[in-house]
Amino acid sequence: MKNHPQFPLVIALILAACDSTPSTGGQGGHGGHGGQGGSGPDVPSPHASGGGNSDGGGGNGDTSPPPGTLSERYPDDVGIAGDPGVLFHDDFEQGWGRWDGPAADTRTLRIEADEATAHAGQGYLRSSVTTADLAEETYISSSTWVTHERADAIYWRFHVRFPELAPNPHHWVRMAAGAEGWDASGLANTVPPGDEGFWFDFDTNTDDVFNFYVYWYKMRSGRCNDGTATPGCAGDQGTTYHYGNGFQPPGQAPFPRDRWFCVEMHARANTVGQSDGALAFWIDGVPIGDYRPGHPDGTWLRDQFHAGGCDFSACTPPAPFGGFDFRSSGDVRFKKFALDAYYERDSDARRRAEMEERGMTVSDARTILYDDVVVATERVGCRR
Template identity: 80%
Template sequence: MRHPLRFALTISLILAGCDGPPNAASDAGSSADASPPPADGGSEDGGETGEDASAPPPGDTLSARYPDDVGIGGDPAVLFHDDFEAGWGRWDGPTADTRTLHIEADPATAHGGRGYLRSTVTTADLEEDTYVSSSTWVTHERADAIYWRFHVRFPELAPNPHHWVRMAAGVEGWDASGLANTVPPGDEGFWFDFDTNTDDVFNFYVYWHKMRSGRCNDGTAAPGCAGDQGSTYYYGNVFQPPGQAPFPRDRWFCVEMHARANTVGESDGALAFWIDDVAVGDYRPGHPEGTWLRAEFHTGGCDFSACTPPGPFEGFEFRSSSDVRFKSFMLDAYYERDSDARRRAEMEERGLTVSDARTILYDDVVVATERIGCRR
């Protein structure tokens, strides 16, 4: 898998005809002040739950059938599994430790067993390089619907990545995910990032052939439109569930995502995620109610003058060819010098003591075609 280019220009836009904020040309996500994380993480109100995203009975998950994940890699539904107990052998790249990535063995730190993956990007790294991508990736058997679970720990109080982990779909030879300000062809591929902002909450950041532009209030790119920003750009469309509590620092928690490609010609694609097996985000045809404004879907509606009344989410028309299928994923802590400095300044303005080491730990990674659940 070609190492993708991951960058996003942060630009200052003068709003025209709308008193809402600029869209995803800047860091995606809420700008509300962070509050101390609760003991159990997850969502304050249970998130945007719904039939598709609600957790199945315990016996219906892979983790329930394979306690401690013992034998889970042999299940026919599993496309990839790594608990980092055997080194780098299961990843397409890298195949050995790098400056920012290390597989380590410490049972007191690991989520399970001894092994785990550590990503550390320092202030010195960003002084040397404007863009730092601390990433590992895998190309797997292609599938129309996918689940991806991993356990993660943020041991330091430090700026979160500019962009974080990513799942990509495509035809067999397509390998162009991660390009900023790009509308991917519907018959070739699409992708989404799963990001976290300075409030330690999560959002999907999605690129697909029917994505909306940030130029106009209605998501189009016609000059002279309502809210015209004066230039056309296509950064990832943002889906951030409201009511999230900040994730917990310095303890392991579980992230699981689900993505379903659409039937060609229909808008029945879906995205969902769970934190510690609690449904938080759920986007599918008819759910949730919300309002589009430029390139962001506001669950429940929004209060800016350009906001239209909320209505049911229409679902995703991710692809125009059935040969476009989920094929790869990436653990990528991607940092950009200027946005990192802004995030650091925002945290320090809140009175926080910020580390120079941006460390993220990963363990117990599973990709499958059915619901996985957290390691039990």
């Protein structure tokens, strides 16, 4: 599904950059799914519901839905699929059929029924990629995806469980926006046209913390310290490349292994001509990442935004984040969501070696369980 012929070059570039920019994890070349977005109504920041600090902290296990969310109105998600604000829902109780693909179990992805394992009910989705699988294939995309009604501002909610200690995916969950018919597949190391589309991934690294990995038409290059691609610039890496720009909130607690936890995300496309787009995420109802006009203070260095600033010699003083100018056309609107555990053989081996150097006993199966997925135009909240 994704092809990464430039990956060795990417690794060399990343290693060359390590002396001045910290890794945010999971940052190699990678293709895209299709997508869409638009200028939606102003929405509250994550701080408006849920408590906690967007600059750190992890899930606290309390998944009580905050006031005014869909989960509060539909306890235990009963009837939630019928709400006019819900664009997609799957609790995996009815088998395949709600996603655009796949339509049946695959080698790495299957729907199972086990009340003792599921987050709620009996059904859940299992993604499992083994060391043997990666010995046969360099790239594996264990993915299910859906194209939904296009919208300018979107909320996503799903529950997830990592039952084994194993390397996390090279890239993980994908949200995409685009004009009708536009597909970003295979466009790694490409700046997407502002009137066609943009996309971002929600990734996790070896430290079990999360980051956004974003492609848009005003994204920064990793070549120069100032994010440009001008030969001879300060910090010149010698090669122009445009892989996803990284946003990793500092101070995160690692996500819990072998228990269900709740992931919520929000994205708002910008008003055309303005930089008022936003990204945010919550873990177990606690706000962790919150990127919007004027928040947080931070420092850009090459293709990474460091909330709170950074300590390298090339770092400039922190300044308020300027927001996202994701698109140049109102026809670019959110339209696609994918649970995509994407593994690349070499990066997986490096992650495994790093874990073993820390004294961890690493499983040969990279398993992720999913349940209770909702895509909506208002905040969903966690299912109790």
